[in-house]
Amino acid sequence: EVQLVESGGDLVQPGGSLRLSCAASGITFSDHYMDWVRQAPGKGLEWVGRVRNKAKSYTTEYAASVKGRFIISRDDSKNSLYLQMNSLKIEDTAVYFCTRGYCRSTTSCYFDYWGQGTLVPVSS
Amino acid sequence: AIQLTQSPSSLSASVGDRVTITCRASQGISNTLAWYQQKSGKPPKLLIYDASSLQSGVPSRFSGSGSETDFTLTISSLQPEDFATYYCQQFKSYPITFGQGTRLEIK
Numbered sequence: 001e002v003q004l005v006e007s008g009g010d011l012v013q014p015g016g017s018l019r020l021s022c023a024a025s026g027i028t029f030s031d032h033y034m035d036w037v038r039q040a041p042g043k044g045l046e047w048v049g050r051v052r053n054k055a056k057s058y059t060t061e062y063a064a065s066v067k068g069r070f071i072i073s074r075d076d077s078k079n080s081l082y083l084q085m086n087s088l089k090i091e092d093t094a095v096y097f098c099t100r101g102y103c104r105s106t107t108s109c110y111f112d113y114w115g116q117g118t119l120v121p122v123s124s
Numbered sequence: 125a126i127q128l129t130q131s132p133s134s135l136s137a138s139v140g141d142r143v144t145i146t147c148r149a150s151q152g153i154s155n156t157l158a159w160y161q162q163k164s165g166k167p168p169k170l171l172i173y174d175a176s177s178l179q180s181g182v183p184s185r186f187s188g189s190g191s192e193t194d195f196t197l198t199i200s201s202l203q204p205e206d207f208a209t210y211y212c213q214q215f216k217s218y219p220i221t222f223g224q225g226t227r228l229e230i231k
Contacts, residue, residue, distance in 0.1 A: 108215075112179065114167035
């Protein structure tokens with residue numbers, strides 16, 4: 001059974017930092033791209049960013065709204081994905097989901113497994 | 125960034141109805157589109173990938189079609205468990221983007 005379990009969500013003040021983790025099991029974690037997607041309360045889904053696998057040199061992509069403030073990384077030896085969030089803003093308040101970016105080819109890619117999410121409230 | 129516009133934003137329907145949700149891309153994306161279902165308090169669930177391929181385990185009453193800029197998700201006969209919010213998503217280029225969602229409610 002595939003499991004993605006996020007942790008680290010907590011109340012943080014504007015300007016603060018927080019690190020989220022996602023522990024994966026049931027998949028060959030190292031083979032796959034991994035992504036973070038967030039959802040503000042009562043709002044839609046917003047892609048945050050991606051880290052590719054070792055074959056793609058662990059390169060990353062980010063949404064414009066978080067670029068320069070958030071860093072996505074992974075530790076394949078621990079089957080873990082991370083999201084370092086810096087300079088947090090009130091508008092970063094959301095549930096953060098980790099998800100597997102399953103890419104069968106350069107033109108076929110989708111999010112097939114999701115964690116339950118972890119809430120990050122940003123408030124003073 | 126490629127924008128995805130879903131219509132309608134909300135929809136009321138009855139069990140047994142046939143329902144169609146559309147997703148329009150701001151530029152051509154070939155078939156690099158997926159559809160997700162999300163129920164309150166839960167993560168999204170993949171329904172359709174590559175515009176028309178049914179994800180394993182998803183009931184066959186769900187189907188997807190379209191290419192380039194115009195896509196549809198069809199539920200052939202609504203079941204009680206289908207009342208949820210549906211999102212389209214494109215993978216053609218970064219940033220990956222989602223539609224704003226279509227909320228499907230019970231009439």
